[in-house]
Amino acid sequence: MITRTLRREFFMKRRLLPLLLVLLTVTPPVIFAEEFPSNPLSRLDRCDVVDAFQISDLVFVFRTSQLPKDAEIQTEMSKLIPAGNAADLAEPHGDILILTEQFLGFSTSLKLASASAINSQNGFYWKITWICLPEEINSSGVPYRFHAMVKPDGRLMIPECHLCCETTLEDFEDGTVASDRKRGPSPMFFSALSFADLKQSKEEASLHGDEIQNIATKTLREFIEKNIPDRPTFPYRFRSQSIIELPVGMIDKHRIQYQKVWAVDFIPRDCPADSILEMKPFTVWVTPDGFPSTLSLQRWKAENRRSEVVAGGK
Structure with a gap:
């Protein structure tokens, strides 16, 4: 060099x-x-x-x-x-x-x-x-x-913008994660949503808060069941959710475009009662019309997944 x-x-x-x-x-x-x-x-x-x-x-x-x-x-x-x-x-x-x-x-x-x-x-x-x-x-x-x-x-x-939250899953009873059968450090767990996916949200199809919570919980539960099948119980519990308004672009030189996104926060199931508010949550992001963030173990991709889903006819 x-x-x-x-x-x-x-x-x-x-x-x-x-x-x-x-x-x-x-x-x-x-x-x-x-x-x-x-x-x-x-x-x-x-x-x-x-x-x-x-x-x-x-x-x-x-x-x-x-x-x-x-x-x-x-x-x-x-x-x-x-x-x-x-x-x-x-x-x-x-x-x-x-x-x-x-x-x-x-x-x-x-x-x-x-x-x-x-x-x-x-x-x-x-x-x-x-x-x-x-x-x-x-x-x-x-x-x-x-x-x-x-x-x-x-x-x-x-630059592209992506929401990304990460956490570390605790060790499981037999130390297994998906196809990795060796005991080792807890895997990194990611939740990511691109602004490109967020901007495709259809305002007329906006869901209620309880529907958003159900989508986030279902997304997290199904991912853990699929990728960590040996986990005896669901390791998280719902803590709170909020809707955030984010600037996602410029309409013109003087006007900013905003888009809402839901942040659904989960904490470890066994979190002590006196630590619930202090515990750093794991966030599943959900667009107002119900499109959830992508969950992954160990690595994550900065990708526009919504376009791929539409193109694939799913």
Whole structure:
């Protein structure tokens, strides 16, 4: 791998960046996971994924199909738009910023972390990384990072959005999970729903809350019975459910499109009564018209499953 480091100075709106580290890497795009090895990114199926990042239960995905192609490909770095312009264009705003802050739980102050000029098999593109810091409250731990990708001519690559919740199933009596007959660590368990599936929800077919709860419970129960057949009892119980309104796109420059989704939360069956509210739940997402999130063990795919179901005539 050949790596050169270039240092540049530029002024951005509301920011003076005396030294911005711009990395030029002559390698194919690098796939990486965030700081925590147990989070959804570490178990994401990376087929056709060039980059991904996570903010709470929200996962953003960039596809290799979004990279420059044909006439868009630029092999000379001197012909890229300036790093400052790319960073300015890539700053989160509109529906993406509102969505990010909704999952962060606070208004964020975005700090530019890096602007990297990546030279891939599809030529150059910019990858911009922002650090999400709270505006008014103190925080601890590793902050979330927001990624943006910009084509050589300044056009943004719009990421896919996916809701994803994960948990770890406890060890079972004989330590078996599906076809794995060896005792080992508890398997990771995922629940994922794409915004593409969510946006296909038909408002006129919206269901009542009790119907949504039944769909979520049935989905979870059938999945466990199929994939963990040796489990003597259903290991979860219903805790609560809520309907959330999420920004899913822009209608025009000034109007944001919103879509509702149900979050049905389950907790371990044997959770002590005094820990019910503190226990991190496992969420089954359900669209208003009754389409549930996809459940999986060990790994998960960022996919638009609803289109596949319709295409398959199911």
